[in-house]
Amino acid sequence: MGLFDDIILYGNLLWYAVLVYVAYWLYNWSKEKLGFSQVLVFVVAGLLIYFLVIEHPIIGAFGVITWIIISGGLLLVLGMFPSLYMLLKGHRQ
């Protein structure tokens, strides 16, 4: 039972860490787009964080993580893995 409680605890902590990162990402995005006006940054960031982190955290986390994966080039790295595997196993393509 202790192990199960630990898993729940660390799972919760991880989820909160993800939400804090999503909130930070949304604030950074607002600052990047609306840096000319500090008031606008806080208003837009506040609204985005309220709706996407507090009200609908799953949708917010999913959306931000998907955007980071698409724009970060991780999918391109994924395309390399089969070729690397075949090279290491000594297969000829």
Place this chain on the structure above:
Amino acid sequence: MVVLVAADVFGLFDTINDLSFVIKLIAFAYLTFYLYITFAENMPLFGLSEIILGYLLMFHAPVIVSLGLIVLFVMFGGMLQMNLQMGLEQAVRGGQQIQEMERQEAFQRKVQSGAALNAQEQQMYAEMQAQQQMQQGYQNSMLQVRSGGNFGGY
């Protein structure tokens, strides 16, 4: 009717409302940024365009957001295509090739060990033999060509 009631009970319409507001807000932020860049040296014009943008987003949001999505696809379409073609498609195709190669290896090991083959495996073995004979025939004809062989008496 039941689906609509169930959706209302689970708060789906509220979620859709909230998300549509978030999308309008994101579109507003993006368009404000581009308007600021465009009218950086003419603040009154920037202010006027902001008011027009606010009006259009509030009262004609579906049209503006649809247009915005089209522009977004134009801007980021290349990146999306590259990620899908060079990334996901390569990974899926590579995974399928690896699966096929491992299946062939397992089949060849079974043939070499002399184990009994089922009907499907016997057909695969026959196809493999036919392919090897074809390859051998092709290699032989190439050798003949290189050594200046006889082409039917000419």
